[in-house]
Amino acid sequence: MTVSAAEQTAETLIDQATDIREGETLDLNALVPYLKSQLPELEGIPKVRQFPGGASNLTYLLQYSGKDLILRRPPFGTIAKSAHDMIREAQVIQSLKPVYPYVPEVQVICEDHSVIGCDFYVMERLVGIIPRQDLPKGLNLTEGDTRKLCMNVVDKLIxxxxxxxxxxxxxxxxxxxxxVKRQISGWSDRYRKAITDNASGFEGVMKWLDEKQPKDIANRVIHNDYRFDNVVLNPDNPFEVIGVLDWEMATLGDPLMDLGNSLAYWIEADDDPQMQFMRRQPTHLKGMMTRKEVVDYYMDKTGFSVPCFDFYEIYGLFRLAVIIQQIYYRYHHGQTQDKRFANFIHAANYLEQRCMKLIEKSQL
Incomplete structure (x- = not known):
């Protein structure tokens, strides 16, 4: 591993918040006194910024004098009744803390909508590097370094x-x-409810998944959104994972379904241009494991075994398509003005094509 000629310090590699997006500001007149009542040590008015990643829940940095906090809240606009459950996410993190030390410490949970108009929670800030679409400038990894980082990230899922x-x-x-059965039924139902007039039908994919579903291989704690941009790396040792974030969809279930979800985001260097357009983590770098290598490595380390991983891979892509379509549905119907979502329909439609190609090749 090397640093740039400018001799980047660890601090410059740390994930940074940016200006708050239009229409997503917080009401500090209500928030600040409420947080003071819960955390008396807080002083003054915090500087508030927003982390740019994510297309679902919103994450803010509250910079007090001598203390940084993270606030998580659901998106603005109309949302599904059971979606974006901030209280459950906070409680999941609290439950996991004794057995999975990579979760942050939750400090405040608020169900009083008179504060900022929704449920939210506040947690400690895990200061570090978050590998988003590309590694931060100045973090120049060799091919061997990249392989080591990749394995360490997969190890935390294992x-x-x-x-x-x-x-x-x-x-x-x-x-x-x-x-497994609940997921295929549930995500199929969610897709049908989120269809817009320009969306693909996905009926062939849903039918195949319903017919080919296996029995659960195990019952374990699963993250359901495990990606590089949801891990935090030690800025002084960027191979070390010090945190895992975004526990909204964590539950108990089949761990191979969780792996399939993660691999839906795993874009390789030789994937087609449409897939490359969707890349949001640095899995294209030389040294990163391929999706097949990840599966083989995971199976070897866990002792799990299945004749073929096709079902889980196709399920992961379908589930991702549903999530994308649900977000696009909100944009299509004017429930959010976030222009980042305008082209999500193309991604969802592409994923149907990708699923069907994998189904045609599958031996299941």
Whole structure:
């Protein structure tokens, strides 16, 4: 590993918040006194900035004198009743902290909508590098370094999947048994409810998934959105994962479904241009494992085994398409003005084509 000629310091590699997007400001007149009542040590008015990543829940940096906090809230506009549950996400993090130390410490949970108009929570800031679409300038990894980083990130998912929910007193996180069946039924229903007049039907994909679904391979704690841009790296040792973020969809279920979800975002250097356009993490770099290598590595480390991973890969892509389509549905119907979502329809439609090509090649 080397640093740039400008001798970048670790501080310059740390993930930075930016200006707040239009229409997504926080009401500080109500928020500041409320947080002071919960955390008396806070002094003054914080500087508020917003982290640019993500297309779902919103993440803000509250910079007080001598203390940084992170605030998480749902998106503005109309949202599905069961979606963006901030209270559950905070409680999941609290439950995991004793057995999975990479989660941040939750400091405030608020269900009083008179404060900022929604549920939200506040947690400690894990200061570090977040590998977003590209690595930060100045972090120049060799091919070997990149491989090491890749394996360490996958290892943290494997470590999560090794947690026994029974012995760890985490059985309340989800329903467990029957997870695969619930996911195929649930995501199919969500897609049909989010269809717009310019959207693909996905009926062939949904039919195939319904017919080919396997039984659950295990019942474990799963993240459901595990990606490079949801991990935090130590700025003094960028191979070390010090945090895992975004636990909104965490539950109990089949860990191979979780791996399939992660690989839906795993864009390789030789993927087609449409897939490259969707890349939001640096998995294209030389040294990164391919999707097949990730599956082989994961199976070897966990001891799980399936004859073919096709079902989980196609499920992950379909689920991603549903998430994209749900976000686009809100934009299409004027429930959000965020112009980042205008082209999401093209991504969702492309994913149907990709799923069908994989189905045609599958031996299942």
């Amino acid at each position: 470590e999560l999947h090794s947690i026994d929910p029974v012995t760890s007193d985490l059985t309340s996180l989800g329903k467990g048994e029957g997870y």
